[in-house]
Amino acid sequence: xxxxxxxxxxxxxxxxxxxxxxxxxxxxxxxxxxxxxxxxxxxxxxxxxxxxxxxxxxxxxxxxxxxxxxxxxxxxxxxxxxxxxxxxxxxxxxxxxxxxxxxxxxxxxxxxxxxxxxxxxxxxxxxxxxxxxxxxxxxxxxxxxxxxxxxxxxxxxxxxxxxxxxxxxxxxxxxxxxxxxxxxxxxxxxxxxxxxxxxxxxxxxxxxxxxxxxxxxxxxxxxxxxxxxxxxxxxxxxxxxxxxxxxxxxxxxxxxxxxxxxxxxxxxxxxxxxxxxxxxxxxxxxxxxxxxxxxxxxxxxxxxxxxxxxxxxxxxxxxxxxxxxxxxxxxxxxxxxxxxxxxxxxxxxxxxxxxxxxxxxxxxxxxxxxxxxxxxxxxxxxxxxxxxxxxxxxxxxxxxxxxxxxxxxxxxxxxxxxxxxxxxxxxxxxx
Amino acid sequence: xxxxxxxxxxxxxxxxxxxxxxxxxxxxxxxxxxxxxxxxxxxxxxxxxxxxxxxxxxxxxxxxxxxxxxxxxxxxxxxxxxxxxxxxxxxxxxxxxxxxxxxxxxxxxxxxxxxxxxxxxxxxxxxxxxxxxxxxxxxxxxxxxxxxxxxxxxxxxxxxxxxxxxxxxxxxxxxxxxxxxxxxxxxxxxxxxxxxxxxxxxxxxxxxxxxxxxxxxxxxxxxxxxxxxxxxxxxxxxxxxxxxxxxxxxxxxxxxxxxxxxxxxxxxxxxxxxxxxxxxxxxxxxxxxxxxxxxxxxxxxxxxxx
Numbered sequence: 001x002x003x004x005x006x007x008x009x010x011x012x013x014x015x016x017x018x019x020x021x022x023x024x025x026x027x028x029x030x031x032x033x034x035x036x037x038x039x040x041x042x043x044x045x046x047x048x049x050x051x052x053x054x055x056x057x058x059x060x061x062x063x064x065x066x067x068x069x070x071x072x073x074x075x076x077x078x079x080x081x082x083x084x085x086x087x088x089x090x091x092x093x094x095x096x097x098x099x100x101x102x103x104x105x106x107x108x109x110x111x112x113x114x115x116x117x118x119x120x121x122x123x124x125x126x127x128x129x130x131x132x133x134x135x136x137x138x139x140x141x142x143x144x145x146x147x148x149x150x151x152x153x154x155x156x157x158x159x160x161x162x163x164x165x166x167x168x169x170x171x172x173x174x175x176x177x178x179x180x181x182x183x184x185x186x187x188x189x190x191x192x193x194x195x196x197x198x199x200x201x202x203x204x205x206x207x208x209x210x211x212x213x214x215x216x217x218x219x220x221x222x223x224x225x226x227x228x229x230x231x232x233x234x235x236x237x238x239x240x241x242x243x244x245x246x247x248x249x250x251x252x253x254x255x256x257x258x259x260x261x262x263x264x265x266x267x268x269x270x271x272x273x274x275x276x277x278x279x280x281x282x283x284x285x286x287x288x289x290x291x292x293x294x295x296x297x298x299x300x301x302x303x304x305x306x307x308x309x310x311x312x313x314x315x316x317x318x319x320x321x322x323x324x325x326x327x328x329x330x331x332x333x334x335x336x337x338x339x340x341x342x343x344x345x346x347x348x349x350x351x352x353x354x355x356x357x358x359x360x361x362x363x364x365x366x367x368x369x370x371x372x373x374x375x376x377x378x379x380x381x382x383x384x385x386x387x388x389x390x391x392x393x394x395x396x397x398x399x400x401x402x403x404x405x406x407x408x409x410x411x412x413x414x415x416x417x418x419x420x421x422x423x424x425x426x427x428x429x430x431x
Numbered sequence: 432x433x434x435x436x437x438x439x440x441x442x443x444x445x446x447x448x449x450x451x452x453x454x455x456x457x458x459x460x461x462x463x464x465x466x467x468x469x470x471x472x473x474x475x476x477x478x479x480x481x482x483x484x485x486x487x488x489x490x491x492x493x494x495x496x497x498x499x500x501x502x503x504x505x506x507x508x509x510x511x512x513x514x515x516x517x518x519x520x521x522x523x524x525x526x527x528x529x530x531x532x533x534x535x536x537x538x539x540x541x542x543x544x545x546x547x548x549x550x551x552x553x554x555x556x557x558x559x560x561x562x563x564x565x566x567x568x569x570x571x572x573x574x575x576x577x578x579x580x581x582x583x584x585x586x587x588x589x590x591x592x593x594x595x596x597x598x599x600x601x602x603x604x605x606x607x608x609x610x611x612x613x614x615x616x617x618x619x620x621x622x623x624x625x626x627x628x629x630x631x632x633x634x635x636x637x638x639x640x641x642x643x644x645x646x647x648x649x650x651x652x653x654x655x656x657x658x659x660x661x662x663x664x665x666x667x668x669x670x671x672x673x674x675x676x677x678x679x680x681x682x683x684x685x686x687x688x689x690x691x692x693x694x695x696x697x698x699x700x701x702x703x704x705x706x707x708x709x710x711x712x713x714x715x716x717x718x719x720x721x722x723x724x725x726x727x728x729x730x731x732x733x734x735x736x737x
Contacts, residue, residue, distance in 0.1 A: 198625050202539050316516070317544065318540060
């Protein structure tokens, strides 16, 4: 099947390209990006007035399958992905069972292929059952298809275990992704510690709970020479620690979420849990530092930490309601809202080229001969309506918020998976 | 849900004028018992998820004295939040005919969440470490009975501010009324994050004592030791206990408040309890009248105030 993406402004950071171009696709492969491509039986996607970019990759999502399919399935989560402009996602291993055996990876890949929306790259666990005790079978997991390793949702609290895991896995493809929150300092906190938590009488988690683990993990990264990635940095200190580690030669990358860039710890006045998330939403100074860190290059990737839950779960009391909320379908709008002045080339790099590089997966480029994963977006104001999400998790603190940047179409493997006017187009079987 | 009924969730659910009105009315009730018809036949539910002796008794008595139909229920902390949602519970209670819920719960924000779904009046009788507005009202009533004014009074609140809903509600109320508030305690129990406009934070109790009109001592709980927030209680007393020597530097006109229940020998000594400046009994006594006045304001003056 031949597809022609006509007349869009093509931004491909992998080649420094920023020009109005046609993109020719055949057999699921990019055949060329040229000023004019003759239409010969192509299905034409009109991209006039739009940006055409290498497919966006969300390197931090929770698909909940296996184990919690009442919150999300691989099918609904990947439908949400393409609706949010993502042609691929990396799914975190806090499933039940955890992603700590090749069998679970095989199951996820099979379900993702059957669903056929976005590509799914499983992230394997660092420890068995994410318990922080025995290290995971890294070679087996990598061979089965794990692109990275993380106990996301839990911190590997024992530094000996983490160090041994990193040493053992040093030559295994794929970085360690650390979720940084010290269990003891975080405790049963429901929000950020600061003037807001003190005023509301809610238990707060200090920024220190994150900073101390980021510092520890990057020292372990330096010690073991394992490639490292810090998930969802949320404090000014965490950013500075990443900057410092990198300055002394540690191979480290990091990501930031839309909510930490844009929201703060002032969303708990009504004692609802819709903004409860880990790490917690911080104060305004931290959010400003994160935006600055995106601009100055310390932050490498945007990642949504899509963490769907049911409405009933999120409606519980703050102390018992689970952390997280859906992110895939608001991400593009929210990033642009947080950083309206960010050059588009950098915006695209943070969403495609860089995550592809960090995960070591194909994508992040529109070079001739690559799989045709393409995201088309435009400046087209829209209002978030969580009830209309493809995700089962219909809660977000951004509900009702007005954004200006919007995904217009998502092309996965050369087939139109989503179009803003037509919704999810079809289920796509991809190789 | 559209809610038409007013609730008392924290002191700032009230205007300054309303606080003064409640205190004035409570003084009137103290002088002469009001008609039992003020809330005649109004179904009031006391819903105490967390154990309480003084507050529950005080509310019950207040409700009876204004003629309400009183129902008391202690469901235990964990029975809600599982299965039936807060909203379900609120709808059910309203359907049964409950008009006022007086609620205590160990989770901050519980009263707020209940009020959001309950089309009646909610009175917060203490939620976690958040608020305890009727306690603050009775503390304010006690101050007013003593000094006849609020503006310019200097009050120190001493101890475990972090975990105190009484302190939080008093801070809100006292600031609204122009009282000069100083918080005193060690940084683990009085974090720097409390710093706010019009609020003083002091670590040196002895420096504060000579210049206050009232000192409010908060209960210290043993759990703070296990949580590594405090060393042995004996160490705490060095800095923050109100004892005989400190009573000597407390001005003669000043009063000592304690929300109770107090820990003899911890935050204060027998000397402090026996001191003629102690107003512990007056506080408890005022509690009943303040709660009568608050019930009356919420239920009967709902239409008259914004």
